[in-house]
Amino acid sequence: MELVALFSIGTFAWTHFNGFARYALVLILPAFVMIIWSVFAVPGDPSRGSDGVVAVSGMTRLILEFFVFGAGFIALYYSSSRIYSLTFLLLIVLHYVASLDRIKWLLER
Structure with missing residues (x-):
């Protein structure tokens, strides 16, 4: 799901900007999101491979x-397509419904 979000942000930059900004933002926006995603983590989060650089609370995560x-x-x-976006939204909701134990764990931190 993270990769879909990154791809979607890059696609948005590609379709909504022109010239140099298009090329720069296609790289910069997903890279920025990827850095933020990997830097801020809850220590000991079992769903991640590492603790990240900056420890944050579960609510912040x-x-x-x-x-x-x-x-x-x-x-x-x-x-892109509204059907793809709504499908992605449905997958996000299903992910969090299936991850209620992780959400509870994060909220306790």
Whole structure:
């Protein structure tokens, strides 16, 4: 899902900008999101391979995930097909429904 969000943000940059900005933002926006995603982590999060560089609370991590997946959804909605964006939104919801134990774990941190 993270890769879909990154791809969607890059696609948005490609379809909504022209010239040098198009090429720069196609690289910069997904790279920025990828860095933020990997830097901020909850220590000991079993769903991640490492603790990240900056330790954050579980609530902060959930908000970060909300913004990344939300940005991916919105970017996909405005740059591609609405059916793909709604499918991605459904997958996000299903992911969090299936991950209720992780959400509980994060909220306790």
